Amino acid sequence: MLPIRDHNPSGRMPYVTYALIAINLIIFAAHNVPLGESRALNVFFAQWGMIPAFITDGERLFTLVTSQFLHGGYMHIAGNMLFLWIFGDNMEDEMGHIGFLLFYLTSGVFAALAQWIVEPASVVVTIGASGAIAGIMGGYLLLFPKAKVDILLILIVFFRILPISAWIMLGLWFLLQVGNGVASDPDLGGVAYWAHAGGFVIGLVLTIPIFIKLGGFAFWQKTHGAPPHPEARYKLVKSRVPSVRRN
Template identity: 40%
Template sequence: MFPLQDTIPSRRIPFMNISIIILNTLVFLYELKLSPYEIELFFRVFGLVPEKFTYYKDLLSWGDYYPFLTNMFLHGGWAHFIGNMWTLWIFGDNVEDRMGHGRYLLFYVLCGVAASYTHYLVNMYSPVPALGASGAISGVMGAYMFLFPHSRIVFLVPLFFIPYFFEIPAFVYLLFWFLGQLASGTLSIFADSMGGGIAFWAHIGGFVAGVALYRLFVNSRFHRYCRECDDSPEAYYYRYRNYY
């Protein structure tokens, strides 16, 4: 089951969302050029290594806390990178549409930092670098869940090489996604093997931050999307034009 897109088109070009994706892409392409030793060092310098901020916090200045920000632009492989960027592409344009370019960037960064800090609080003694945009993207998903409650997500399921498309209400999909992250994150506290290398608590922290903060960043000049808007002929055309 693969998410393709949502059913609500944005009304403006999402310049900031595209710029964030481009920046992540440039950093990832740089990573691909590094040797195994260089990439390990790169991740330890710019990724979030929780134990460093626990054991050596008395020796650190404010300028040493940049990994709480820089880690959200690093990725550990193609699947990690593509999955995050595709999710950001699906949800980010509409959220930027409601917030405006500058507000969206600030919102994105704050959610990413909140995700990093949440991961740190739960894994204070971990020597493993945490990296990825998924914490910030989780904040975008949390905002989308309440800004566009009547939207739907179009999924693709290949059945015996025949593409099958169906829709799930975005609110339902995102709610169950969050509950799944919460359950997995709780289990990972009691059994390290349950984590599987996934920073569940970064996802949880970013999502909660997005839900808590999105109202502060919404541009009041643009009306809230409603069921009538979602069921308009324009939205109907946008929803089905690529599939039938």
Template identity: 40%
Template structure:
């Protein structure tokens, strides 16, 4: 099943959400344009490699610049494949605009980056020996989803049942709750150990989501904070 859209109307143009999507696609296009060797070097230099920070002697011998923490930010804008970036940006398109609606552009950008930093830090903590460069906006996006979980719990997420002309509507609290359960399940499998088969930063996802839940209130604009019985927070009856 693939999320198609949500049912929360926008009040303001989500310039930052659109800008983040554009920047992510531009960075991905640039990396894909590079020759293979340069492409791999680009990913290792600007992606988040946990061992780079937990084993500084190895990092120095491997040629990583000392004291360079920019990958905690740059990795948020990098992706490993077309499927990876399209999936992430589609989710940001669905959830980001409404959260930006409540925070305003500048606060939303700061919130997005902070959640990404927390996600990256948690990934490094739980995968200290990993030599795999972590790429993707998933941690920052998870923070946006964490904020959405509390801001619009009864919005409806329209889901397309894959391979069938069937669309169903489910409460956001249920959709995102299932997503969290999947992340918890994944951290109990070998995919979370940081070894050679690890391809998804599950701990980073949970870290970003937790940061979003805990910090979102600090970024809300008071003048955009609707009362609890507003159509932006209550169950969207029109979607039934």
């Protein structure tokens, strides 16, 4: 179940969202592409990624921020930037450019700390923007629970695009992170599920003042749980591939 777009254009140009996407792509291209899968790339990640054991010792606290801009592969950065593009613009619209940037970085820091709390002695490197983006998703759930999001549903050989409410997609995503976090072993590496879950929760909490300022539950009633802008509507384009009838 992969979100591919939303139906909720923002009311202003999301400069910070676009800048964050550009910065992440530039950093990825500058280091991952030339270094490939070499040992030098692992050394680079170890220098700038977040290692819980160092945080426990009060060392290299700067990696709580720098780790947010590192990605381990093409699918890693592609997935993160897709989620940032879908959900970031509406949050920036409500928070303002500077407020959104601070919110993003703060969510990323607390997401990394959530992973540290679970395994404070781990020497496994944590990298990626997913913790910060999870914070955006948590805030999005609070402000726009009924916003429409198109998901690509893949069941073996069955593919279909379905529009669903944001609370369904985001709620299932959060439960999946918690479930996988409980079942996984942090010492083995892989996905930092607790960073995702922690970022989601802190993002929701940090958005509460904005929610109250906008009117709280009255804001939901006014906007029907979606961003306060005309909803974008997408039409399927008819294929130009000729069809042949069976006899």
